[in-house]
Amino acid sequence: MTEIHDTIDFRSPSPSVVTLGKFDGLHRGHQKLIREVLRLQDLGYYGIAFVIAPESGPTLLSPEEKRAMLEAYGIDCMIRCPYVPEILSLEPETFVSGVLVEQLKARYVVVGTDFRFGHKRSGDVELLKRLQGKYGFRLIVMEKECHEGREISSTYVKEALARGDTALASQLLGYAYPDLGTAGDGARFKDLADDFYHFFG
Numbered sequence: 748m749t750e751i752h753d754t755i756d757f758r759s760p761s762p763s764v765v766t767l768g769k770f771d772g773l774h775r776g777h778q779k780l781i782r783e784v785l786r787l788q789d790l791g792y793y794g795i796a797f798v799i800a801p802e803s804g805p806t807l808l809s810p811e812e813k814r815a816m817l818e819a820y821g822i823d824c825m826i827r828c829p830y831v832p833e834i835l836s837l838e839p840e841t842f843v844s845g846v847l848v849e850q851l852k853a854r855y856v857v858v859g860t861d862f863r864f865g866h867k868r869s870g871d872v873e874l875l876k877r878l879q880g881k882y883g884f885r886l887i888v889m890e891k892e893c894h895e896g897r898e899i900s901s902t903y904v905k906e907a908l909a910r911g912d913t914a915l916a917s918q919l920l921g922y923a924y925p926d927l928g929t930a931g932d933g934a935r936f937k938d939l940a941d942d943f944y945h946f947f948g
Contacts, residue, residue, distance in 0.1 A: 764784050
């Protein structure tokens with residue numbers, strides 16, 4: 748897997764399928780997006796997980812753990828986009844045309860129903876639906892994964908952990924938390940990838 752970070756001059760080498768988000772924890776909802784990327788990757792598109800999130804403050808996974816999990820899943824590329832004004836200030840359509848289309852050569856964009864992007868999070872799925880024809884990509888919107896009637900999110904996982912309910916946290920994540928081993932432990936993350944394919948297969 749290629750990892751790109753500490754630059755906004757990232758480029759896809761070929762037409763791509765892109766999923767975007769913070770991916771904190773890479774929980775079951777995130778895994779659903781990754782599975783769709785892998786499906787299209789198998790058809791010949793370059794698979795990209797575009798991660799944009801501040802790398803400070805409490806998180807469920809370190810950047811190194813996130814990288815190791817994505818690599819174990821088999822995605823082509825992880826872009827850790829810097830949390831900088833040059834990106835955060837982009838209007839939604841400018842982000843689509845300049846980043847997704849021009850830099851990443853996106854032919855497919857895979858997001859969840861509540862995805863927001865652009866300056867002040869002013870872009871959403873409805874805007875992407877309107878722009879896909881104009882810019883020549885296809886939008887795939889994945890429904891949220893739920894557990895006991897509640898949408899799975901990083902916040903849900905963190906609430907479970909705050910109560911000491913690691914069993915629930917592990918159900919939401921789709922892997923045992925916090926038994927992740929050492930960041931970069933290839934064998935452990937390969938086991939997680941095997942669990943991932945079994946769960947969705």
